[in-house]
Amino acid sequence: MSLYRSAAIAGVAESRLGIVPDATVLDLQAEAAIAALADAGVEKSEVDALFCTGRWGRTPQLEIGEYLGIRPFYSDGTAVGGASFLFHLGHAAAAISAGLCDVALILYGSTQRSRKERSLGVKQGLSGQYEDFAGLPNPVGAYALAACRHMALYGTTREQLAEVAVAARQWAGLNPVAFSRAPLTVEAVLASPPVAEPLGRLDCCLVTDGGGAVVIVSPRRAKTLPKRPVWLLGHGETHSHMLISQMPDLTVTPAKEAGARAFAMAGLAHRDIDILQIYDSFTITVLLTLESLGFCAPGSSGTYVSDGRIAPGGEVSLNTSGGGLSYCHPGMFGIFLIIEAVRQLRGECGARQVGRHETALISGTGGVLSSNATCILAGD
């Protein structure tokens, strides 16, 4: 069964982002939900499916469902790291397609910045005892190992990694709600304090607060929306491991299989994609994902992102919000990939609006290159 045009994104929104000390994780999700439902022109009473995950609760759907007074008849808390919300998007479309629901709400929120919840040493439990003795800070150390391998195999340089951070910052400069907007140079990225070599502080995503919400509707409900719907054309998802020491090839991510499935479902080729939103937990994540998705050959992603090709005005419209590196990163970024893609497809992005904006590919990576869901979207 295909999910091609089986569901449409009707509304998207963020909550306040950055440093939001006087809000709980529930408040931020309520704020985003109110704004996304308004954007969709959908009443809360119409919501019959709920999707969310987060590190903030044992039973997040129960908690947020109660808080918002939503009684879902389809509920999914798939938790595969920061990519989860792209999994949710596919699952919402599948549920709508099966006739199990009409209006799905995807939610995320985090107050990790204000509450200082970020840790490099999260207990991995169970199998984690066979890695803990190595002293690897997670997740940054795992991505550093992948960067090391890519550099050794292909001659990729720290300068090429830095290009990703510099381009993200240029895009963020065009996004009024981005957290880090001051101009950045390759030299400054290289000079940032090392965290896990070859990755330095500015190769790593932000630590912010924030929330997001996405409203998905059936084709029937999509007929009467105030804004033009954004259609799901293709979706693919997979995961391959939890521990980095169990990943078969550190230079090939699960985006390879997820992306191939998404392209096949959409019936599109790479040249048909106008906009890319690629999870940038770390600079290396973008390089590996571009290769795994097939936008460039294995080993050539360093060249692909260099010379301003992914910066504003470049040939490739990539991470136009400023990404997790400069716009926001409240622990998980997947939902913000969806939000920015929808706004670009609708032509709502103001100074950062890209010229060609009929199709978008979003690719979310979770864990330590563990999971990926890739979705292809198109305007009406």
Next chain:
Amino acid sequence: MTETTTQIDRDWWAGVEAGKVLFQRCSRCQAATFYPRFACAVCLSPAWHWQECAGQGTVYAFTRIHRAPNPDFEADIPYVVVLADMDEGFRLMAKLKSGSIGAVSVGARVAVAFEGQAAGRPRPCFELL
């Protein structure tokens, strides 16, 4: 140890106490599995036996760490974490032993060693060959 430790885990850690790195060999498909688990990670056969790793491998990737995941490692900063392909066909991640001489690189040969912790059991680590 955590409440999740089983007899399989205890046997593996007993190996470490005796200066050995154990891995599982599937009695049905002959696959080498590490970390140890209830059944073979390839064919799911619960019939397997322990084998002792000869202790040598090749560096697959490495990273020099400047931010420790927990206080146990803070005194060692900066230190190198190595992901190595062991000769028996499984991958092992461990720290390069404190004070290791020589430059680590992808493709370099390493050998398993052990280093003590102030509190707790010895931990497996690597030495450059």
